[in-house]
Amino acid sequence: MSADSPYIIAPNPADPRLTQTVSGVDERGEPVETSVTVERALTIYLNAQEIVTQMTIGDYPEYLALGYLLNQNMVRPEDVITGIDYDEDLKVVVVRTQRETNFEDKLKKRTQTSGCAQGTTFGDLMEALDDVRLPQAELRTSWLYRLTHAVNTTPSLYLEAGAIHGCVLARADRPLVYMEDVGRHNAVDKIAGWMFLEGESGADKIFYTTGRLTSEMVIKTVRMGIPILVSRSGFTAWGVELARKLGLTLIGRARGKRFVALSGAERIVYDQDLAYVAEESAKNRRKGSREGGDE
Amino acid sequence: MSADSPYIIAPNPADPRLTQTVSGVDERGEPVETSVTVERALTIYLNAQEIVTQMTIGDYPEYLALGYLLNQNMVRPEDVITGIDYDEDLKVVVVRTQRETNFEDKLKKRTQTSGCAQGTTFGDLMEALDDVRLPQAELRTSWLYRLTHAVNTTPSLYLEAGAIHGCVLARADRPLVYMEDVGRHNAVDKIAGWMFLEGESGADKIFYTTGRLTSEMVIKTVRMGIPILVSRSGFTAWGVELARKLGLTLIGRARGKRFVALSGAERIVYDQDLAYVAEESAKNRRKGSREGGDE
Numbered sequence: 001m002s003a004d005s006p007y008i009i010a011p012n013p014a015d016p017r018l019t020q021t022v023s024g025v026d027e028r029g030e031p032v033e034t035s036v037t038v039e040r041a042l043t044i045y046l047n048a049q050e051i052v053t054q055m056t057i058g059d060y061p062e063y064l065a066l067g068y069l070l071n072q073n074m075v076r077p078e079d080v081i082t083g084i085d086y087d088e089d090l091k092v093v094v095v096r097t098q099r100e101t102n103f104e105d106k107l108k109k110r111t112q113t114s115g116c117a118q119g120t121t122f123g124d125l126m127e128a129l130d131d132v133r134l135p136q137a138e139l140r141t142s143w144l145y146r147l148t149h150a151v152n153t154t155p156s157l158y159l160e161a162g163a164i165h166g167c168v169l170a171r172a173d174r175p176l177v178y179m180e181d182v183g184r185h186n187a188v189d190k191i192a193g194w195m196f197l198e199g200e201s202g203a204d205k206i207f208y209t210t211g212r213l214t215s216e217m218v219i220k221t222v223r224m225g226i227p228i229l230v231s232r233s234g235f236t237a238w239g240v241e242l243a244r245k246l247g248l249t250l251i252g253r254a255r256g257k258r259f260v261a262l263s264g265a266e267r268i269v270y271d272q273d274l275a276y277v278a279e280e281s282a283k284n285r286r287k288g289s290r291e292g293g294d295e
Numbered sequence: 296m297s298a299d300s301p302y303i304i305a306p307n308p309a310d311p312r313l314t315q316t317v318s319g320v321d322e323r324g325e326p327v328e329t330s331v332t333v334e335r336a337l338t339i340y341l342n343a344q345e346i347v348t349q350m351t352i353g354d355y356p357e358y359l360a361l362g363y364l365l366n367q368n369m370v371r372p373e374d375v376i377t378g379i380d381y382d383e384d385l386k387v388v389v390v391r392t393q394r395e396t397n398f399e400d401k402l403k404k405r406t407q408t409s410g411c412a413q414g415t416t417f418g419d420l421m422e423a424l425d426d427v428r429l430p431q432a433e434l435r436t437s438w439l440y441r442l443t444h445a446v447n448t449t450p451s452l453y454l455e456a457g458a459i460h461g462c463v464l465a466r467a468d469r470p471l472v473y474m475e476d477v478g479r480h481n482a483v484d485k486i487a488g489w490m491f492l493e494g495e496s497g498a499d500k501i502f503y504t505t506g507r508l509t510s511e512m513v514i515k516t517v518r519m520g521i522p523i524l525v526s527r528s529g530f531t532a533w534g535v536e537l538a539r540k541l542g543l544t545l546i547g548r549a550r551g552k553r554f555v556a557l558s559g560a561e562r563i564v565y566d567q568d569l570a571y572v573a574e575e576s577a578k579n580r581r582k583g584s585r586e587g588g589d590e
Contacts, residue, residue: 020532024557027436029565034555036530039510055510055533141322162529162548163507182509182531212458214477215334215350234457235331236477237315238350253457260329262319270324 006150009060009177009194013160018057035161039182045094046074046101057157057164057181060190061086064181065093067193071185071220074103081197129219134227134247135203141272143206144230146173148254151208152280156180158210167191168208169200169226175208184211188220195224202226213239213252222246228267230254235262256280301445304472304489308455313352330456334477340389341369341396352452352459352476355485356381359476360388362488366480366515369398376492424514429522429542430498436567438501439525441468443549446503447575451475453505462486463503464495464521470503479506483515490519497521508534508547517541523562525549530557551575 013019019035026032040058044051044065051074056064062084069075080098087093147170157164157180165184169177169191179190188209195202202225209217209231215238221229228249235252240262243250249264256279261268308314314330321327335353339346339360346369351359357379364370375393382388442465452459452475460479464472464486474485483504490497497520504512504526510533516524523544530547535557538545544559551574556563 022530022532022535022557024555025560025563026556027552027554027569029560029563032555034530034557036532036535036557038532039534163509163531182507212477214458235317235329236458237317237331237333239334240317240331257322259322260319260327261321262317262329262331265320265324268320268324274322 006174007154007176007178009179010154011156011158011166011178011180012059013155013157015059018059018157019161037157037161037163037182041091043090043092044068045092046103047094047096049101049103051103054186055182056186060179060193061093063179063190063193063197064186065095065193066196067189067191068186069095070192070196071189071223074101077196129222129246132222132225132246134222134225137204137227137249137267138269139206139228139249139251139267140172140269143173144251144254144259145257145272145277147175147206147208148230148232150175151178154178166210169195170206170208171204172206176205184209185216185220188217192220192224206230209233212236213243213250215239215242218242218246218248218250222248227264230259235260301469302449302471302473304474305449306451306453306461306473306475307354308450308452310354313354313452314456332452332456332458332477336386338385338387339363340387341398342389342391344396344398346398349481350477351481354476355474355488356388358474358485358488358492359481360390360488361491362484362486363481364390365487365491366484366518369396372491424517424541427517427520427541429517429520432499432522432544432562433564434501434523434544434546434562435467435564438468439546439549439554440552440567440572442470442501442503443525443527445470446473449473461505464490465501465503466499467501471500479504480511480515483512487515487519501525504528507531508538508545510534510537513537513541513543513545517543522559525554530555 018038020038021033022036023031023033038057039055041053042056042058042061043053046069066084075097082098083096085094151168156166158166164180164182165187166178166180167187168175177191177194179187181187205226206228207221207226212233213231213235218239230251232254233252240250243263247264249267251259251261253260257274257277313333315333316328317331318326318328333352334350336348337351337353337356338348341364361379370392377393378391380389446463451461453461459475459477460482461473461475462482463470472486472489474482476482500521501523502516502521506526507528508526508530513534525546527549535545538558542559544562546554546556548555552569552572
C-alpha cells in the first residue's frame, strides 16, 4: 500500500492465495484464461465448542471468527478475549474467552434471515439491540461523494475477479478498513472483529457495503454502534423499518451523484454543490467492470 | 400474463403484497417516494418438526418449503408428499411426508456455505451427489441469447424495486418459471419445489440465475438434475471445481453477446452469428435499471 493511502487495511488483489486462474472458452468458442475468487472452508470454535464452518476467501481468519461470534451475540462486547488461534493446515480458528460459554441449545434452532442468511437467532439479536442508542452524528454529502469515489477506485478483488462482496469502515470521507469476501456477512464480520480487537468505537464511523440493505445488515451495523449505513444497492422493507426503529441513517442506491435516504435523514448535511459531482464513469463503475459484477 | 407469454410462472411486480412504497429524501434533500421489496418470516415444518424460519417475499410458500427441504436433502426425491399446508396468519408452512422424519441431530451442526449460506450440511449434500450423472444435452448459443434477452426484458420485482435475486427455469430458448426472492436460495428452492410437484425433469432444462456461481448454486442445480447453469454474474473457484467434477456446464458473465464457459463447454453448440446479437442496451441492462441493482 502506498504511503498516502487512506487505508489501514485495503484489499490486496495481488495476493496469489485469493484468486486462481482458470481456463475456459468464450462466446466464440475461443480459449480464455480468467481469474476467479477462491473460497475455503474455515471452522470456527468458541472455546471447546465447534460453532460453524464458513466458506471464506480466508484472508483474515481471526477477525472473521471473532466478528462472527460477536455478531451472533455469542461473544459479548464486555467479554475478555484470552486468545485467538488459527491453524492454517486444519483450517480451524479457535476464539477463547475468559467467560465460560455453552451454545449447545442455541445451535439447535436458527432463523435464516434474509439476503444471505447466517443462521442468526433473530430474537436474541433483537433483544441485544434493545439497549442500543446510536449516537448523534453527521453525514456531510461532500464526505459521502469523496468516500464512494475512493471506494470505487480502490483496487480490489471485485475489480480483479468479481463474485465477491465488499464492506468499508470509514470516518468522514476517509475509508479505513476495506474487507471483501464471498459472503457479504463475512466481510462485515471481519470488520467487526477488527474493531473489537483495536478497541475502535463505531460512534464516529460510517459503514459502506456493496450489498443490499437487508434487516441483517441493519442489525449488524447497529451492533457495531455505527450510526450511518450506506450502500450502492437497494433496500428491503424490513431493513428500512428496523433502521427507523433503531435510529440508523440508511442511505441506498448511492451511485454517482444520486442517493436515497429512507431513515435518519436528519443526520445528513447537504454541503456539496452537486454541479461538481461526476456521474459514475464507465471506467469506475463497479457494475460495468471488465469481469462483471455480482448481484 | 398475456396469452403469448412463454412463462408458466412469471414474476408479478404488480402484486401489492410484494412491494411497499416508502418515503425518503434524495441527494438534494427533496422528498421522494420509492418502492421497496417486502420480506416476511416464514417458518417451515417437516411433519411435526420445526426446521427453520426463512425471510422471503412470501409469494409461493408451498414451493419454497418443499424446495428448501429437498435441497437440504431432508425430503428425498423418492418421498411421497402427503400434504403441504400453509397458514397465512401463523406464517407457517408444514410439509408432510409418508416417511417418518427426524432431523434433530442434523439441525445441531451446520456448514455455512458461501455466497448467502443456508446452513447446509455440506457433507450430506455432497454424498447425495455421488450417484448423480447429468444427462447429455446441448446448449445452442442462439437459445442462450434469446433466453437471456427474454429474461432481461421480463417485468420483475428486480426492475420495480431492486434488492432481489432472480432464477429462471428454461427449456431451450423458452423461460418457463421465473422466481424472485430476497435471498437467492429462496428463488432456487421455489423452483425446486415447483419441479417436484409438477414432476418436471431437469434433464432438458437450463437454469439461469442473476446471482454468483458459487458452490452452493452448482450443488442445487445438479440436485435438480439440470445439466446447464447460466449466470450474468461471476464465478468462485470452488463453484468451478465442483461443476467440473459433477459434469455441469457452467456459464458466467453472460451479458449482451459475451459469456465465459468454465466447465462442460462440450455441450455448447455455436450456432449464433454474433454479428446479429446486440450488446445489452442501457434500457434493458438490469444493472443500470432505474432503481439500481444488487450485488
